[in-house]
Amino acid sequence: MDAKEILKGHVSKIISLSENEFDYFFSHFKFHSFKKGQAIISEGDNVENEYFVLDGCLKSFYVNPELKIFILQFAMPTWWASDYNALYTNTKASLNVDCITNTEVLSLSNENREKLCKEFHQAEYFFRWRTNKGYVASQKRLLSFMNNDTRHRYEELLAMYPELYNLVPKHLIAAYLGVSRETLSRLYNS
Amino acid sequence: MDAKEILKGHVSKIISLSENEFDYFFSHFKFHSFKKGQAIISEGDNVENEYFVLDGCLKSFYVNPELKIFILQFAMPTWWASDYNALYTNTKASLNVDCITNTEVLSLSNENREKLCKEFHQAEYFFRWRTNKGYVASQKRLLSFMNNDTRHRYEELLAMYPELYNLVPKHLIAAYLGVSRETLSRLYNS
Numbered sequence: 001m002d003a004k005e006i007l008k009g010h011v012s013k014i015i016s017l018s019e020n021e022f023d024y025f026f027s028h029f030k031f032h033s034f035k036k037g038q039a040i041i042s043e044g045d046n047v048e049n050e051y052f053v054l055d056g057c058l059k060s061f062y063v064n065p066e067l068k069i070f071i072l073q074f075a076m077p078t079w080w081a082s083d084y085n086a087l088y089t090n091t092k093a094s095l096n097v098d099c100i101t102n103t104e105v106l107s108l109s110n111e112n113r114e115k116l117c118k119e120f121h122q123a124e125y126f127f128r129w130r131t132n133k134g135y136v137a138s139q140k141r142l143l144s145f146m147n148n149d150t151r152h153r154y155e156e157l158l159a160m161y162p163e164l165y166n167l168v169p170k171h172l173i174a175a176y177l178g179v180s181r182e183t184l185s186r187l188y189n190s
Numbered sequence: 191m192d193a194k195e196i197l198k199g200h201v202s203k204i205i206s207l208s209e210n211e212f213d214y215f216f217s218h219f220k221f222h223s224f225k226k227g228q229a230i231i232s233e234g235d236n237v238e239n240e241y242f243v244l245d246g247c248l249k250s251f252y253v254n255p256e257l258k259i260f261i262l263q264f265a266m267p268t269w270w271a272s273d274y275n276a277l278y279t280n281t282k283a284s285l286n287v288d289c290i291t292n293t294e295v296l297s298l299s300n301e302n303r304e305k306l307c308k309e310f311h312q313a314e315y316f317f318r319w320r321t322n323k324g325y326v327a328s329q330k331r332l333l334s335f336m337n338n339d340t341r342h343r344y345e346e347l348l349a350m351y352p353e354l355y356n357l358v359p360k361h362l363i364a365a366y367l368g369v370s371r372e373t374l375s376r377l378y379n380s
Binding site for chain 1: 252254258260262274275278279307311314315317318321322323324325326328329330331332333335336337368
């Protein structure tokens with residue numbers, strides 16, 4: 001499936017645009033192909049884009065002063081990723097986004113998103129519901145984190161992203177769960 | 191200041207509505223006054239409304255099977271609260287929302303929010319940015335939780351809500367930080 005069809009399938013779940021309207025909507029996106037390991041956003045960058053994943057897998061993560069990494073999100077196909085705080089508030093990135101595998105994305109700039117939202121009431125509706133869903137997912141993840149049962153969170157993660165088990169190195173799964181590799185190994189082997 | 195002026199001040203930070211438009215917008219909200227301790231949403235409820243705080247303080251929280259409580263959010267004046275997962279997906283509440291102090295709120299139903307968003311492109315813009323901000327706040331809270339330094343999180347909390355120190359019982363601050371009362375006491379006394 002090509003980039004346009006993937007985005008169209010995703011957008012159509014929330015709004016209906018005519019062929020012409022969708023062509024116009026799509027013309028505001030840019031295609032990029034990245035290699036495994038490549039950085040898309042690095043701490044300190046100006047952040048101008050958000051990324052819609054077509055193929056592959058991204059991670060967004062934070063590195064603390066002791067160089068420990070914390071994974072905020074894995075972004076699989078049809079997920080969006082960016083440093084939204086930096087993007088929305090026009091500040092420097094405090095997060096990093098890079099590629100776990102070779103990854104193809106569509107980027108959308110802040111400027112083009114706001115242009116589309118201004119021009120199309122439907123686009124504004126789409127992005128409102130996109131963020132509503134992200135907000136709810138983020139609240140669930142927070143609760144799951146607070147309610148600190150690693151086995152439950154591990155099972156939740158694999159239920160949400162069944163592909164992860166084979167796709168992602170185990171130390172990254174540990175960094176998402178916020179546990180040591182040893183704790184994760186005990187879960188795998190029990 | 192009356193309810194209408196408080197909501198107007200809040201909305202005007204994001205959009206400009208004429209006097210008539212704002213009157214119409216405001217006519218979709220209902221005023222409620224709740225007593226300290228009163229429950230607004232309880233686990234298992236149907237959730238039809240979100241709440242804009244005018245005066246006082248709400249907490250939204252989860253109670254796990256071992257009856258331990260986890261506070262997701264304190265909602266002070268001009269903050270919004272609900273069980274957004276339940277509200278947006280039309281499922282039963284898994285969270286609770288109640289009043290830390292006597293509290294005055296404006297409620298907005300799901301139906302009225304969607305009606306306003308449909309009728310007014312500006313309202314859609316307002317609610318998109320309201321949620322964008324909530325999303326970013328939620329991501330920050332998650333990161334702060336993962337990057338597990340209680341003193342830093344405690345200081346962050348008091349910087350964000352300086353009124354909390356006097357307003358909220360210490361065990362609720364501990365439940366927000368996800369630490370025991372003893373750990374919190376050590377922070378207070380050091």
